[in-house]
Amino acid sequence: GQQLNQSPQSMFIQEGEDVSMNCTSSSIFNTWLWYKQDPGEGPVLLIALYKAGELTSNGRLTAQFGITRKDSFLNISASIPSDVGIYFCAGQFMNAGNMLTFGGGTRLMVKP
Amino acid sequence: GAVVSQHPSWVICKSGTSVKIECRSLDFQATTMFWYRQFPKQSLMLMATSNEGSKATYEQGVEKDKFLINHASLTLSTLTVTSAHPEDSSFYICSARPWTGDWGETQYFGPGTRLLVL
Numbered sequence: 001g002q003q004l005n006q007s008p009q010s011m012f013i014q015e016g017e018d019v020s021m022n023c024t025s026s027s028i029f030n031t032w033l034w035y036k037q038d039p040g041e042g043p044v045l046l047i048a049l050y051k052a053g054e055l056t057s058n059g060r061l062t063a064q065f066g067i068t069r070k071d072s073f074l075n076i077s078a079s080i081p082s083d084v085g086i087y088f089c090a091g092q093f094m095n096a097g098n099m100l101t102f103g104g105g106t107r108l109m110v111k112p
Numbered sequence: 113g114a115v116v117s118q119h120p121s122w123v124i125c126k127s128g129t130s131v132k133i134e135c136r137s138l139d140f141q142a143t144t145m146f147w148y149r150q151f152p153k154q155s156l157m158l159m160a161t162s163n164e165g166s167k168a169t170y171e172q173g174v175e176k177d178k179f180l181i182n183h184a185s186l187t188l189s190t191l192t193v194t195s196a197h198p199e200d201s202s203f204y205i206c207s208a209r210p211w212t213g214d215w216g217e218t219q220y221f222g223p224g225t226r227l228l229v230l
Contacts, residue, residue, distance in 0.1 A: 042224045
């Protein structure tokens with residue numbers, strides 16, 4: 001399927017720093033989702049966004065559904081070593097059978 | 113809640129053999145399950161949508177006769193890789209969408225199955 005444009009592709013940061021990543025699409029979505037994938041595991045849902053403009057937090061994570069419905073960002077505050085992994089955004093459009101379109105992923109590495 | 117399991121977690125097989133992978137939703141019913149393939153350092157690519165009681169819908173470029181999908185119940189979908197070849201080696205991940213009457217329900221992913229074809 002078509003991929004979303006996710007950036008950056010990778011980040012290498014110091015523990016305690018804040019992280020920001022985003023996804024953009026040429027298509028609108030009804031739902032934006034952010035997943036984290038650890039090596040050898042399936043993706044785990046972090047945050048789901050259902051309305052344009054919605055800003056949702058989950059602990060140190062904050063994500064927003066863009067007003068245009070074509071973009072979303074994820075912020076991680078005060079990063080810790082266990083934040084290491086690959087973060088994927090995904091867009092879902094109801095009329096497309098609820099299929100997910102995934103971004104290319106952001107590989108996050110945290111230096112203690 | 114919303115736990116999805118896969119079995120096996122990894123499998124090594126000889127070229128030409130068939131491999132079956134199971135995907136189960138443990139605490140909810142899923143009328144729709146999805147099968148993805150992920151190559152190293154790449155994103156998840158949807159292979160097919162599995163609908164309970166009907167034929168699967170395959171994405172363009174995915175051979176339906178090679179990747180057989182059966183969704184026999186509301187909690188189980190199976191993917192069979194027939195006549196596997198080394199290029200089929202990959203990480204196969206399923207997901208399941210709970211049916212709550214709301215088409216906005218999201219998908220929950222299994223832990224994945226790593227397939228290595230020798």
